[in-house]
Amino acid sequence: xxxxxxxxxxxxxHIGNFEDLMNINQRIRYKDPEKQLESVFKVIESAKLESxxxxxxxxxxxxxxxLYKHIKAICEDTGLIIIGGLEYGPSFIPESNRTIPLENRAxxxxxxxxxxxxxxxxSKEPVYSTIIETPKxxxxxxxxxxxxKSGYQxxxxxxxxxxxxxxxxxxxxxxxxxxLNLPIQALLQGEIQTxxxxxxxxxxxxxxxxxDSMHRILLCNVVICNxxxxxxxxxxxxxxxxxxxxxxxxxxxxxxxxxxxxxPIKRIYQAQNEENIDAAIFKEEPKLIRxxxxxxxxxxxxx
Numbered sequence: 001x002x003x004x005x006x007x008x009x010x011x012x013x014h015i016g017n018f019e020d021l022m023n024i025n026q027r028i029r030y031k032d033p034e035k036q037l038e039s040v041f042k043v044i045e046s047a048k049l050e051s052x053x054x055x056x057x058x059x060x061x062x063x064x065x066x067l068y069k070h071i072k073a074i075c076e077d078t079g080l081i082i083i084g085g086l087e088y089g090p091s092f093i094p095e096s097n098r099t100i101p102l103e104n105r106a107x108x109x110x111x112x113x114x115x116x117x118x119x120x121x122x123s124k125e126p127v128y129s130t131i132i133e134t135p136k137x138x139x140x141x142x143x144x145x146x147x148x149k150s151g152y153q154x155x156x157x158x159x160x161x162x163x164x165x166x167x168x169x170x171x172x173x174x175x176x177x178x179x180l181n182l183p184i185q186a187l188l189q190g191e192i193q194t195x196x197x198x199x200x201x202x203x204x205x206x207x208x209x210x211x212d213s214m215h216r217i218l219l220c221n222v223v224i225c226n227x228x229x230x231x232x233x234x235x236x237x238x239x240x241x242x243x244x245x246x247x248x249x250x251x252x253x254x255x256x257x258x259x260x261x262x263x264p265i266k267r268i269y270q271a272q273n274e275e276n277i278d279a280a281i282f283k284e285e286p287k288l289i290r291x292x293x294x295x296x297x298x299x300x301x302x303x
Contacts, residue, residue, distance in 0.1 A: 001266045005168055005194070008052040009235065010043030010084075011250055011257040012061065013228030018200070024150045026095035028088045028102065033063035037070060043258050047080055050260035053168060056225040057084030059176050059200040060104065064091040067107055067131065075109040075129040082109040083173055084225075085198040086133070101155035102147055104136040106173050106198050114165060134161050136175040137184070142202070143177075160184060162191055169193035169265040176201055179210060185217065190296035193268045194221040204232030204251070211236050215245075219272055219291055221263040228255050235261045238268065240287045272296075 014021060014035075022028045030036060040062070047055045061084050062071065075082050088102040112128045135157025139147065147154050160178075164170045171194040178184060179197050188195065195218060201207050207224060215222040215236040226232045234249040248261045270281045271288050272295075282288055 001169060001269060002053075002167055003264065003266045004262045005054060005265050006050060006052040006260055006262050007054040007056060007194075007223055007235070008043065008047035008050060008258060008260045009223060009225050009233050009248065010039070010046075010055060010057045011225060011228045011231070011233040011255065011259075012039040012043065012058060013254050013256050018060075018229075019146075022087075023095075027093065027097065028147075028150060028152070029095065030063045030087055033065060036061060036063055037066055040066070040070070040074075042256075044074055044078065044080070044082075046258035047260065048078060052260050053081060054196075055080050055082045055084075056196055056198065056223060057082070058225050058227040059085035059106070059198045060087055061085045061198075061227070062107070063087050064089055071107070071109050072129050072131055075111050075131075079111045079113050081111065081114060081168070083107070083196050083198065085175065085200070098151050101153040103155050103157075104139065104143075104175060105133045105157075106136075106175050108132045108134065108161075108163065108173055110163070114168065132161060134173050134175075135159065137178045137181060140177040140201075160187070162188070169269060171196060173198065175199075179207070179214070185214070186298050188220075189218050189298075190272050192218070192220050193265050193272070194223065194263060197222070197224045199224055199226040199232075200230070201226055201232065202230055204230065207232060208234060208249070212246075216289055217292055219289070219295065220268060221265075223261075223263075228257065229253060231255050233257065233259075235263065237263050238271075238289045240289055244286050 086105050093100045110130045137157045139154045170192045173196045176199045211222045222236045231253040235247040239245045250257045
């Protein structure tokens with residue numbers, strides 16, 4: 001397992017309101033999808049310059065037509081793990097159909113080099129990538145109101161994924177308000193070293209407070225990528241020292257910010273699994289916070 005991972009957070013702004021960007025009568029899809037693609041290339045170039053492992057993009061950011069047409073190829077070419085939000089789907093439903101509920105999903109594009117435990121493939125061997133979509137469990141109140149006002153319904157998700165890697169650690173991806181879901185938090189405690197949240201969130205201060213709390217409760221890195229129209233992307237890591245704990249934060253709206261942060265992985269894994277709470281792992285500099293009481297003792301059992 002690597003000591004650290006490098007994550008490029010692509011807080012990308014857009015011009016105008018969300019409603020102006022989307023064709024409401026065509027299942028709330030982008031009017032000018034190519035503008036989103038231009039932003040993708042900018043973030044990817046930044047990530048390549050910084051030799052990043054992960055790229056994170058905001059919620060509802062990527063036109064679905066570009067997922068397999070461009071993101072898959074970019075993932076294969078660069079070796080980057082790419083995470084981001086998709087415009088409302090499903091993509092195979094005709095644009096004029098209002099009877100099929102809307103889905104809000106995030107995608108995770110994983111290059112084959114990562115799937116093969118980080119081994120760099122021989123240049124003569126074909127490189128592939130895997131794309132997995134993870135659904136939003138519940139809509140935010142404002143989102144649901146907007147969807148219903150536009151004449152649609154929202155399809156609630158029913159699953160989350162934990163991505164496991166012996167090289168990059170374990171991680172999960174949540175979409176915006178699912179971050180608040182207590183059962184999900186219980187499921188993830190002790191299971192992941194990094195939690196990624198793709199967001200289109202207006203209540204920025206609220207999410208900053210939640211992230212500050214959640215990285216302590218889960219004892220993991222928390223990364224939020226919000227849209228640049230609103231601002232409020234950040235990264236917390238469970239260090240005791242405040243300026244190390246808040247690795248990155250952007251406040252203020254209408255800001256394009258492509259920032260790469262380095263986050264500990266191996267030490268967090270060791271701290272999560274060390275039986276002795278007085279072990280050296282908690283005393284080494286920079287010091288990690290201690291595990292919260294009853295860490296990993298509560299589990300959700302389905303009947």
